Amino acid sequence: MSLSRRALLAAPALLPLGARAQQYPDRQIRMIIPFAAGGTTDLLARAIGQQLTEAWGQPVVSDNRTGANGVIASEIVAKSPGDGYTLELVAMGHATNPLVYKRLPFDSDKDFTPISLIATFPQLVMVNPKVPAKTLTELLTLAKKASPPMTYASGGNGSSQHFAGALFTHMAGLTMTHVPYKGGNPALQDLIAGNVDMMIIQPTTPSQVTSGQVRALAVSSKKRSESYRDVPTVDEAGVPGYQSVAWYGLVGPKGMPNQILEKLSAAVVKAAHSSAVTGVVDQQGGDVVASTPQEFADFIQAERTRYAPIVREAGMMVE
Numbered sequence: 001m002s003l004s005r006r007a008l009l010a011a012p013a014l015l016p017l018g019a020r021a022q023q024y025p026d027r028q029i030r031m032i033i034p035f036a037a038g039g040t041t042d043l044l045a046r047a048i049g050q051q052l053t054e055a056w057g058q059p060v061v062s063d064n065r066t067g068a069n070g071v072i073a074s075e076i077v078a079k080s081p082g083d084g085y086t087l088e089l090v091a092m093g094h095a096t097n098p099l100v101y102k103r104l105p106f107d108s109d110k111d112f113t114p115i116s117l118i119a120t121f122p123q124l125v126m127v128n129p130k131v132p133a134k135t136l137t138e139l140l141t142l143a144k145k146a147s148p149p150m151t152y153a154s155g156g157n158g159s160s161q162h163f164a165g166a167l168f169t170h171m172a173g174l175t176m177t178h179v180p181y182k183g184g185n186p187a188l189q190d191l192i193a194g195n196v197d198m199m200i201i202q203p204t205t206p207s208q209v210t211s212g213q214v215r216a217l218a219v220s221s222k223k224r225s226e227s228y229r230d231v232p233t234v235d236e237a238g239v240p241g242y243q244s245v246a247w248y249g250l251v252g253p254k255g256m257p258n259q260i261l262e263k264l265s266a267a268v269v270k271a272a273h274s275s276a277v278t279g280v281v282d283q284q285g286g287d288v289v290a291s292t293p294q295e296f297a298d299f300i301q302a303e304r305t306r307y308a309p310i311v312r313e314a315g316m317m318v319e
Helices: 003-014 017-023 040-056 068-078 093-100 136-145 160-172 184-193 258-272 275-283 293-314
Strands: 029-033 060-064 086-090 112-122 124-127 151-154 177-180 198-201 215-219 245-253
Touching (some): 017 258, 029 040, 029 068, 040 245, 040 258, 112 258, 112 293, 124 136, 136 215, 160 177, 160 198, 160 293, 184 198, 245 293
Parallel strands (some): 029 060, 151 177
Antiparallel strands (some): 124 198
């Protein structure tokens, strides 16, 4: 390659950040996804990425980096330049990992730029059909008498299902045994197989409930789900005040110029309301939020504050 050719390719990187912000985006964007392909996080990230690609004419390339409940993916983002070309679709762990892990390779408050809370998803309190409980009240009665304790599954320590289960047992005054898996789908499959008693999770498809593979006793959100209208909320069904939803949002590294952040925020809000993204959200029974950066930042802090006492009580901290 000639010297003049190399200089031409390097020229954008040599521009001041403010000047590069005016040109943003002029090259490929990397979308880090902290979980394996095929799950809600992956589907939502790819749908958002496709909408940004179509809007800007620049490819948004998905990069699945799994492990440690999102810590591995977030470390990549935290150590990337704040130029808008590295993004991450995050879930609850982004807010709660600082509570769970004594040491993280980044500062969760200072090393990221919140962009938008994209969507929230109610989770279902589900039991294997062999569990003799047709209502949440019956499950509470069984769990209080069970010896040894009943079990609840999750997609791993610190996952949204773990937090939902720990909050549920705390507020219901129950003693249950947590059984962590390497992902929500393996945990759900073991619930269907009858190897665990209960789980609080988004079903992969409504058919898992309607076909009788699992029995839905309550929905974890503040209001009933449009996808499961006959299923009461946990609050209605016997645990007053309970609420726990899965959520997904977009972040970038620290130091993103306001011009880039504003452009990204506007594009993501528009993408979140597209038929491609709402289709993914609707299929999972969720709700599009499409917040501002400040609203998302406030939401993250509120989640961390809400779950801090649960982490202490359940002994969820790990080295």
